[in-house]
Each structure stands twice: as C-alpha cells, then as structure tokens.
Amino acid sequence: MDVEMTCKELVELVTDYLEGILPADVRTRFENHLAGCDGCTNYLEQMRQTIRLTGQVREENLTPQQREDLLSLFRDWKRN
Amino acid sequence: MDAKLDEIALLNLLRQMDETAFTQLVEKYHSFLIRIARIYVQDPTTAEEVAQEAWLAVLHGLDRFEGRSSLKTWILTILTNKAKTRGQRENRTVSYTEWEESVQSEPTVDPKRFKDPLAHEWANHWASGLEPVSWAGIPEDVSLSQETMNLILKTIDSLPENQRLVITLHDQDELSTQEICNILGISETNQRVLLHRARAKVRQALENYFQLEH
Numbered sequence: 001m002d003v004e005m006t007c008k009e010l011v012e013l014v015t016d017y018l019e020g021i022l023p024a025d026v027r028t029r030f031e032n033h034l035a036g037c038d039g040c041t042n043y044l045e046q047m048r049q050t051i052r053l054t055g056q057v058r059e060e061n062l063t064p065q066q067r068e069d070l071l072s073l074f075r076d077w078k079r080n
Numbered sequence: 081m082d083a084k085l086d087e088i089a090l091l092n093l094l095r096q097m098d099e100t101a102f103t104q105l106v107e108k109y110h111s112f113l114i115r116i117a118r119i120y121v122q123d124p125t126t127a128e129e130v131a132q133e134a135w136l137a138v139l140h141g142l143d144r145f146e147g148r149s150s151l152k153t154w155i156l157t158i159l160t161n162k163a164k165t166r167g168q169r170e171n172r173t174v175s176y177t178e179w180e181e182s183v184q185s186e187p188t189v190d191p192k193r194f195k196d197p198l199a200h201e202w203a204n205h206w207a208s209g210l211e212p213v214s215w216a217g218i219p220e221d222v223s224l225s226q227e228t229m230n231l232i233l234k235t236i237d238s239l240p241e242n243q244r245l246v247i248t249l250h251d252q253d254e255l256s257t258q259e260i261c262n263i264l265g266i267s268e269t270n271q272r273v274l275l276h277r278a279r280a281k282v283r284q285a286l287e288n289y290f291q292l293e294h
Contacts, residue, residue: 006204008194012187015276019257039211046212049223050283054236054251057229060111066128070106071099073132077139078097 005033010040014047087151095142106135109152112253113159119245119263120160120167130166134159153259160263188280215290222293228286235285239278246271247278 010033016022017030034041062070093101113134117127137158145154193210195202206212215223222228236244245264249255250271255263261271 006194007206008187008189008191008204011189011280012276015272015279019272021272037205039206042212042214046215046283046287047279049215050279050286051251053223053228053286054232054247054279054282055254056224057232057236057252059229059233062107062110066110067103067106069128069132070110070135071103073136074099074102074139077136078099 003029005029007033007037007040007043010034010037011043014044017044018047018051088147091142091145091147091151094139102139109155110135113155115248115253116156116159116263117163120163121170123170126166126170127163130163131159133162137162156255156259186277188277189284212287218290218293222290228289231285231289232282235282236278239281243274243278243281246274247282250275251279 010030013022013026013030017027022030034044090101090105094105110131113131114124114127117130117134118124121127121130134155138155141158145151149157193207194204195207197203236247239247242264246260249260249263250257257268257271260266261268264271266274
C-alpha cells in the first residue's frame with residue numbers, strides 16, 4: 001500500500017488531516033507527500049490561514065432595540 | 081488571559097446581579113443564540129423571543145450551574161431546548177438529514193490546476209505555474225483588512241445553507257463537531273465534508289483576492 005498520494009487526492013483530505021481523523025497509513029502517505037511538495041505545503045498552510053481568518057470575522061453588533069430588551073429583561077429579573 | 085478564570089469571575093459577578101457582566105455576556109453570545117434559534121424557528125421575531133427566554137432561564141438557573149460544562153455550552157443547551165420546543169409547536173421539523181448528499185464526487189479544487197490524469201509523469205500533481213503559493217509574505221494590513229473580512233463574509237453568505245451553517249458554527253462560533261452534529265442532526269462524516277467544501281470555497285476566494293493585491 002505504498003502508492004504515492006497525488007496532489008489532487010491530498011487537497012481533499014486536508015480537513016480530515018487537520019481534524020486528526022485520518023487513518024494512520026493515510027496520514028503517513030499524506031505527510032510523506034507534503035515533505036516533497038511545496039504546492040501542497042502551501043495549500044495546507046493556506047487552509048490553516050483561511051480557518052484563522054474566518055475565525056476573526058465578526059460583524060455582529062446588537063441593535064439598540066435588542067440591547068434595550070435584554071437590559072429590561074435583566075432589570076426585571078433583578079427586581080424579583 | 082485564562083478563559084476558565086475569566087468565566088468564573090464573570091459568573092460570580094452575575095450571581096451578584098452585576099449588570100455589566102450581563103451586558104458583556106449578551107454582547108458575546110446573543111447573535112450566536114439567534115443564529116442557532118433560527119435553525120429551529122423560521123421567524124426572526126420568534127427566534128428573538130426564544131433567545132430572550134433562554135437568557136431569562138440562564139439568569140434563573142445561575143445558582144444551579146455547577147461549571148461542569150463551559151458557560152457557553154450550558155447556555156447553548158438551554159437555548160436549544162427552548163428553540164426545539166418552539167419549533168415543534170410551529171411544526172417546523174428540521175430535516176438536515178437530506179444533506180447526506182453524494183459527497184465525495186465533487187472536487188473542491190479546479191481539476192484544471194492539476195496535470196492530466198493520463199499524463200506520463202506527475203499525473204494529478206499540480207500543473208506548473210498553477211501551484212498554490214505561500215501567503216507568508218502578505219502584509220497583515222492586507223490579510224486582516226476590512227476588505228478581506230468582507231470578502232470572507234460575502235463568500236460564506238453565498239454558500240449553500242448547510243455549508244454556511246457548518247463553517248459558521250465550527251470556525252466562527254467554535255462549537256465542537258459533536259455539538260454541531262447534535263444541533264443539525266447530521267453525521268460526523270457529513271459534517272466534515274460540508275466543512276471541507278465551505279473552507280475550500282473561502283480559501284479559493286482569498287487566493288483570488290490575494291493574487292490581485294500582490
């Protein structure tokens with residue numbers, strides 16, 4: 001089972017690799033391939049960075065109405 | 081910077097009915113709760129009500145919370161139960177199981193970027209000139225710019241609903257695979273496939289953009 005992994009195969013396994021669920025033999029083939037392939041090393045790094053950047057996106061601010069509703073909910077609770 | 085200590089401090093303040101602590105908590109999690117609620121109830125107003133009910137239950141339950149799970153997980157459980165009940169009342173049954181699509185077939189990277197499968201040498205390896213390049217040299221004022229963030233948001237918004245939910249819950253809300261599978265009622269395998277596809281599309285969008293900027 002020492003078939004060399006192709007780049008086309010590797011890119012589809014990146015998430016499984018990062019989640020740590022590749023079977024040991026596949027993981028070895030994955031890492032062996034990486035060791036000799038700049039393109040795939042860059043691809044993996046790009047995916048890591050994609051995940052990091054996605055995690056930093058935050059658009060959500062509460063609307064004044066939401067804030068007001070939640071505050072009055074809190075104050076009611078406090079009174080009782 | 082210890083998250084656990086922060087949480088204990090926050091809880092203590094909440095138990096003393098500290099308003100600032102509550103504000104801090106809702107700023108952090110309210111939109112997240114709404115997002116989860118809307119998986120179960122369609123109407124935005126109802127989702128808002130469900131989230132408010134959950135907050136009230138959180139406040140009332142503070143003394144019972146023992147810290148065996150994280151505060152976030154605890155709040156999420158309360159919200160999910162309320163949203164499920166409300167969803168049933170409204171007859172909206174979530175059936176994300178139909179998401180078990182023919183998963184492996186579709187490639188996430190354009191096949192044209194690889195050498196011909198029948199090529200004599202290096203079949204299915206990166207075609208020359210089309211290999212991914214390192215992003216290490218991209219300055220932070222580009223990679224972390226508002227424009228980049230908007231691009232990511234726009235790309236996520238354009239994804240099919242199942243992919244959009246999974247990448248948001250996993251990579252932004254940082255829920256565990258287990259939590260996501262419970263909420264959406266899908267298998268771990270399916271969850272990973274959806275996550276992989278979603279990430280691959282965001283990566284592609286970023287690659288296109290960084291190439292232009294460079």
